[in-house]
Amino acid sequence: MGALDSLTVVELKQRLKDKGLPVSGKKAELIARLELEDDFIYLKEEEEVDNVPEVKKSSEDKVEMNCFSCDVRIKVPSDYSGKVKCPACNSSFRVSEIENPSDPFRSLLLRVRGGLVEKENFLWSHFWFGFFAPLVIVGASVVATNSLSSAAYYYNLLPYGCFLAPIFGIVLLFYGHSIGDRALYQGVLAGFVVAPVILFLLLILSDPFAGVEMP
Helix, strand or coil, X not given: CHHXXXXXXXXXXXXXXXXXXXXXXXXXXXXXXXXXXXXXXECCCHHHHHHCCCCCCCCCCEEEEECCCCCCXXXXXXXXXEEEECCCCXXXXXXXXXXXXXXXXXHHHHHHHHHHXXXXXCCHHHHHHHHHHXXXXXXXXXXXXXXXXXXXXXXXXXXXXXXXXXXXXXXXXXXXXXXXXXXXXXXXXXXXXXXXXXXXXXXXXXXXXXXXXXX
């Protein structure tokens, strides 16, 4: 604490501001916040600075837990309760009443508890990627068919696109689930539901009975 204790409140607040941390509180709280910053990151927006709960430094003991998303080890004060963000993958979760993980069984329970809390890293960009990626493969096969075909030769690549699209979607589904990316695998699931409807509408709009003489 020696180096930080020699700084003024203004200098401490400037360091906290540079790190994106709350700047409210007394000097001791500012120092405690800077000391803890290397182990975990507070999840507070700028407009919520006044509502940041007081950080208690009643104990120097820290416990380690695995990030439920990337398995990086995170150190958290044993008496801390609140939201934290993994500095490696930016996944956020809430920890409360952390137990001593020295016992392997308790460590497993802590890991499960961490994985069951609500995550705030739902990225819509991942959702739409999972939704459209298989459909893009089908669309690309149609475009390639029209581009490569000529009066003399006809290349029908649509069956290949229809075969590869669901396989790619299933791979994305399992990958998103394995890394805990809820947005990605939910986007793939939504695409699987909507894709048959889109293909059915395209089939109707393409008039499959054109040129066929009805009896």
